[in-house]
Amino acid sequence: MKKLVVLALLMPALIYAQDYVNDSVFIRQVSDNILTSRTAYNNLFHLTKKIGGRLAGSPQMKMAEKWGAQALEQAGADKVTLQQCMVPHWVRGGKDKASVAYKTSDGKVKTIPINVLALGNSVGSGPKGIKAQVVRVHSFDELEEKKDELKGKIVFYSVPFEEDFVETSNAYGKNVIYRAVGASRAAKYGAVAVLVRSMTHSVDNNPHTGSLRYLDSFPKIPAAAVGLRDVEKLDSLLNEGKAITAHLFTYGKMLPDEVGHNVIGEIKGSGQPEKIITVGGHLDSWDVNEGATDDGAGIVQTIEILRAFKALGYKPKCTIRFVLFANEENGLRGGTKYAEEAKANNETHVFALESDAGGFTPRGFSIAATQEKLDKLKSWLALFQPYGVTDFMVGGGGADIGPVAEAYKIPYGELRPDSQRYFDVHHAVNDVLENVNIRELKLGAINMAALLYLVDKYGI
Amino acid sequence: MKKLVVLALLMPALIYAQDYVNDSVFIRQVSDNILTSRTAYNNLFHLTKKIGGRLAGSPQMKMAEKWGAQALEQAGADKVTLQQCMVPHWVRGGKDKASVAYKTSDGKVKTIPINVLALGNSVGSGPKGIKAQVVRVHSFDELEEKKDELKGKIVFYSVPFEEDFVETSNAYGKNVIYRAVGASRAAKYGAVAVLVRSMTHSVDNNPHTGSLRYLDSFPKIPAAAVGLRDVEKLDSLLNEGKAITAHLFTYGKMLPDEVGHNVIGEIKGSGQPEKIITVGGHLDSWDVNEGATDDGAGIVQTIEILRAFKALGYKPKCTIRFVLFANEENGLRGGTKYAEEAKANNETHVFALESDAGGFTPRGFSIAATQEKLDKLKSWLALFQPYGVTDFMVGGGGADIGPVAEAYKIPYGELRPDSQRYFDVHHAVNDVLENVNIRELKLGAINMAALLYLVDKYGI
Secondary structure (H helix, E strand, C coil), X not given: CHHHHHHHHHHHHHHHHHHHHHHHHHHHHHHHHHHCCCHHHXXXXXXXXXXXXXXXXXXXXXXXXXXXXXXXXXXXXXXXXXXXXXXXXXXXXXXXXXXXXXECCCCCEEEEEECEEECECCCCCCCCCEEEEEEEECCHHHHHHCHHHCCCCEEEECCCCCCCCCCHHHHHHHHHHHHHHHHHHHHCCCCCEEEEECCCCCCCCCCCCCECCCCCCCXXXXXXXXXXXXXXXXXXXXXXXXXCEEEEECCCEEEEEEEEEEEEEEECCCCEEEEEEEEEEEXXXXXXXXXXXXXXXXXXXXXXXXXHHHHCCCCCCEEEEEEEECCCCCCCHHHHHHHHHHHHCCCEEEEEEECCCCCCCEEEEEEEXXXXXXXXXXXXXXXXXXXXXXXXXXXXXXXXXXXXXHHHCCCEEEEEECCCCHHHHCCCCCCCHHHCCHHHHHHHHHHHHHHHHHXXXXXX | CHHHHHHHHHHHHHXXXXXXXXXXXXXXXXXXXXXXXXXHHHHHHHHHHHHCCCCCCCHHHXXXXXXXXXXXXXXXXCEEEEXXXXXXXXXXXXXXXXXXXXXXXXXXXXXXXXXXXXCECCCCCCCCCEEXXXXXXXXXXXXXXXXXXXXCCEEEECCCCCCCCCCHHHHHHHHHHHHHHHHHHHHCCCXXXXXXXXXCCCCCCCCCCCECCCCCCCCCCCEEEECHHHHHHHHHHHHCCCCCEEEEECCCEEEEEEEEEEEEXXXXXXXXXXXXXXXXXXXXXXXXXXXXXXXXXXXXXXXXXXXXXXXXXXXXXXXXXXXXXXXXXXXXXXXXXXXXXXHHXXXXXXXXXXXXXXXXXXXXXXXXXXXXHHHHHHCCHHHHHHHXXXXXXXXXXXXXXXXXXXXXCCCEEEEEECCCCHHHXXXXXXXXXXXXXXXXXXXXXXXXXXXXXXXXXXCC
16 A cells, blocks of 8 residues: 555656656657758758749749648648749849948049849839939937938938847847838938848858838838948948939839748647647748748758658647748738637637748747747756757747737747857848758748647647 | 845855856857958968868968967967977879779770879879779678689778767768778788779769878778769679779878978966966868868868957956867877877876867767766856757767877867768868858867856866
8 A cells, every 4th residue: 555655646747757768758759750861951952942932923833832841741731732822023123232422532423333132012113213312220219310411312221230249139139120121211301212231150251132011101112122232331431421323223112912831741630630730930041042941941841751651650649730831031921821710710829830931940949829838848957958049038020920829829930050150141132041950940830740749748 | 133144154155146147148248259250261362262171281282370379379379389389291192083994785895084183192003004904892891701702803991981970970980991991901922012992982083082091011002982873883783783893093102291380369367377278170171172171171160269359358267278289180190299299398287179070050068978978068058058059978089189188188169060961972072161061160160169168267
């Protein structure tokens, strides 16, 4: 009897210990399977080198959707569906270019090219370009101070991407507003175009695009990002007190909406199939690169988790949806549609996870959840540490899963890979396959798989 | 009185809390200083693009020594000295090449080039090259089984670099013996040359060199590393049962020893100057690349820590030596000399730290020390976590500091950056500046600076 009592007292700890062993064995199996498979590399190769840049509405978007459905099927999805949504169709329309002119000390006018890339959604300059004097500002406060000088001018937002944040997305978070609404804020005072310092601290001169949002009340004016070495050149000339004239050529235009799709693979739940866990990334990318990091990595990870789960014969209790979202970059129509359809179909959603911060070596997960739920996640940390995840932090989940998570008030999260290299390639021409390390990407997938497995098994 | 007692009881905790605040403030200052400075990038640029590959004995080694002394002075060293040591002088002597020939299904002989790179220290093939049948082995066990077939043959060590280790250096640790002594082990049975699968799991076809060590009792035969895509080609032909003949041309030779130097910068201790803490990396690199990761990163970090310490007016209690070691790659003469001189001069050494695992984002430190000392280090972890280091693990310190640590039986350690990308570039042509992210490298330097600061302040 005494032994039985002791045993009864020990049972929870024993079960816990046995669970821990089982869980760590399963995660190791996932890791071995993914690290030794070539599928992730082959998928990323196809998406980047055979399809390439795949902005919403483009022919490449359609190729990517078709490929994505096949890849999910080949990975073993129980079911693959295409969820239709209308997407914006912005086109660059030509090769963006710009030059600046200033007087040298001997009074001659010198004209030098600068490296620019029109911001997504922005209007073009017209065939003759836009030529005007440059007014530099370092902040919106300075813009307001100079509001009377802006009429007919090109505003140059020279806002440094701060280097002393260890987590680089903090610098992005501070500055991205200048890319997003800088054009409209300047147009309000009569500016005719804007140049924006690229959202990066890279050592090269690649300009970094990204979407802008025109505010309805003001004229739409062209906007372009400038490479950092040319920003330094401009800053140096302006610091010398030189008057600078810029000549900007961009060709962007918004065409009628196109039919796009979220591509959805599913593993049907074995115990509570009505409960849905979502994992995904976004299939679209900018037009000027291969979208290898943003977000080829998240797409390949999503498919890879499905493949490994099926290869290992894993049967989750809940239904897991592997979603390749449409149009994250300049509209979020895919993520919005996914939430709308969920509500319309009376689905039950319990958790959502995204990877859209690059295929870099994993560090942690940011989770939008209560402290209690976060503590539960933290209690699993020892299971993740062998694979690089050492923290669960409070923070946003991914953009695409935001709408469904908001609609259901469920916890959601995002893989947080190491952030140092992200803004070297983000929305720039060098976001290519060669700048992804496939093992780092795989480690991200392994940690995501582990999190999905634990949430499915223990709830959150 | 009661209040005084309470205060007395609280004092250790208060001191501890105050120390913690002071320490974390200092480390943040180091971080801000290093992350916002351009010196690290400029130094790495000079070392890689202006000097380049700098194998022991080469003219570039001498340029690097001169540059290193200047860089340490500019960083603010109290004293810079050159510590002479004789170094081996191996030269590649020409462009390594190889081809393999086999019969196609229609009976014709097909000859295809394969991508090879002679191993460091290896002898050349002679001007006509070495042509012989290929015998493949997957292990030394298989070599022994086939020992009667090896006379006059070229042995091909096709030993997979295992992919399921999360920490890639574990795969290297398992396989490097084939590169190190594979030639002599095969020569023992009459083989005339060896080809070794490159120590990597990269997706390209770059061969990876590295030093070999001839065992005295056997003939010296040429040895070369083969790129992975060509290894797959060879394996596939051999798996089909084809007889393969290889023709290998290498030109390596060992010239007389040259005069080299450890380049040493110093911050003199303010309290216990006789106690010496050493930090360093190695200045030499392989000849075929820029040595950006191996070990330009460690060199630049070493200089950067010195620069930041001086810029912040930090005065350590102990003397800190910043050492750019000579000849790690194919001799370890620099590290050996450093220990000999320390003993000869009756120096007192207390701790040594190295960075020679790349300038990748930091993960932890491996420390060769007792568990008690390791626990002390672990108690500091919260101070490192904001900068990426989340673990102190038992393990080796760096190669260069091994001799001094062994001579003094002191704890020593090595920065452990994320290991996924290391073997993509290790000893291959693509170990260049472009494959280093300067912010990741800087984070390594920040964590190393933090460790030196804490060891100096609290002892170990």
